[in-house]
Amino acid sequence: MIVGMKQKVIVTGGAGFIGSNLATRLISEGYDVHIIDNLSGSKKERVPAGAHLHVVDIRNFNEIEPLFVSVVCVFHLAALPRVQYSIENPEETHEVNVTGTLNVLRASAKHKVKKVVYSASSSAYGDQEILPLVETMPARPKSPYGAQKYIGEVYCKVWSEVYGLKTVSLRYFNVYGHGQSHEGAYALVIAKFLKQKNEGTPMTITGDGTQTRDFTHVRDVVNANILAFKSDKVGAGEVVNIGAGDNYSVNKVAELIGGEVVYIPARLEPKDTRADNTLARKLLGWKPTVTLAEGIAELL
Numbered sequence: 306m307i308v309g310m311k312q313k314v315i316v317t318g319g320a321g322f323i324g325s326n327l328a329t330r331l332i333s334e335g336y337d338v339h340i341i342d343n344l345s346g347s348k349k350e351r352v353p354a355g356a357h358l359h360v361v362d363i364r365n366f367n368e369i370e371p372l373f374v375s376v377v378c379v380f381h382l383a384a385l386p387r388v389q390y391s392i393e394n395p396e397e398t399h400e401v402n403v404t405g406t407l408n409v410l411r412a413s414a415k416h417k418v419k420k421v422v423y424s425a426s427s428s429a430y431g432d433q434e435i436l437p438l439v440e441t442m443p444a445r446p447k448s449p450y451g452a453q454k455y456i457g458e459v460y461c462k463v464w465s466e467v468y469g470l471k472t473v474s475l476r477y478f479n480v481y482g483h484g485q486s487h488e489g490a491y492a493l494v495i496a497k498f499l500k501q502k503n504e505g506t507p508m509t510i511t512g513d514g515t516q517t518r519d520f521t522h523v524r525d526v527v528n529a530n531i532l533a534f535k536s537d538k539v540g541a542g543e544v545v546n547i548g549a550g551d552n553y554s555v556n557k558v559a560e561l562i563g564g565e566v567v568y569i570p571a572r573l574e575p576k577d578t579r580a581d582n583t584l585a586r587k588l589l590g591w592k593p594t595v596t597l598a599e600g601i602a603e604l605l
């Protein structure tokens with residue numbers, strides 16, 4: 306490499322919530338950041354200054370493949386990431402979440418990208434008898450989305466073993482923080498409550514609100530991506546939980562935000578999630594740095 310030349314990285318889904326936070330961080334660290342995003346779930350304005358935006362669709366291999374020349378790392382985040390939407394649209398979400406991932410792996414292998422960091426999901430676990438959720442448990446996805454994200458992990462591992470492409474899958478647990486969308490029927494709980502509070506309407510809690518989630522701040526997820534790229538201990542398709550390691554009920558989230566609540570019918574969703582993050586600490590040297598109370602206070 307020529308001294309002074311920036312290293313080229315790709316962030317798929319880089320106009321989205323987590324992707325735009327990651328792209329901002331990579332730019333600040335001096336990388337040449339290329340974003341692949343069809344803007345189906347995001348806006349051009351979200352793309353950080355200094356990033357190169359390519360408005361292309363990961364379902365189209367021929368469109369994305371030429372962009373993978375001379376890339377050191379691909380952070381693969383592009384997805385249709387909503388459980389309920391996947392239940393209503395299993396085919397479309399399969400095309401994006403599975404075929405799209407396959408295309409990203411094929412293009413990465415073809416151009417000998419040094420590493421692919423895949424954004425996987427705790428939804429691969431579904432319901433398990435015991436907590437915390439540990440990577441050795443069998444996957445039991447409860448939705449097309451969970452299944453699709455899990456297939457992505459399996460493909461990553463196969464691409465490492467069969468084609469020698471370095472991959473690692475990071476299973477995120479309920480990510481929240483700056484830049485999260487609060488629009489539409491699929492907004493995630495913290496963003497939805499904040500919006501309702503701002504509008505002066507009661508926060509809508511599904512079911513009895515005792516369901517718990519391991520909420521993980523987006524800064525910690527960004528850290529995990531950078532560490533996964535740099536760590537020599539991963540690259541063989543490892544699956545690593547990225548979760549704060551604490552779980553809070555939806556009632557508790559409403560209490561931290563403060564305001565009126567109203568209960569609405571339950572959805573099909575796992576009762577509880579909580580990550581065992583031992584492996585992330587061991588392989589990546591990662592640890593969570595933002596507590597839920599701090600993260601919510603920051604958003605308020």
Ligand SMILES: NC(=O)c1ccc[n+]([C@@H]2O[C@H](COP(=O)([O-])OP(=O)(O)OC[C@H]3O[C@@H](n4cnc5c(N)ncnc54)[C@H](O)[C@@H]3O)[C@@H](O)[C@H]2O)c1
Pocket residue numbers: 317318319320321322323324341342343344345346347361362363364381382383384385386401405424425426427454476477478479480481486
């Ligand atoms: N947010 C969470 O709590 C969470 C939890 C677990 C895993 N994840 C994973 O993290 C990743 C990012 O999630 P997010 O919350 O930032 O979602 P997001 O919807 O904000 O971002 C996804 C981005 O992908 C883009 N995209 C969608 N379909 C595309 C296509 N066909 N071609 C190109 N781009 C396309 C969208 O326009 C959007 O900008 C996803 O892979 C998701 O499965 C998120």
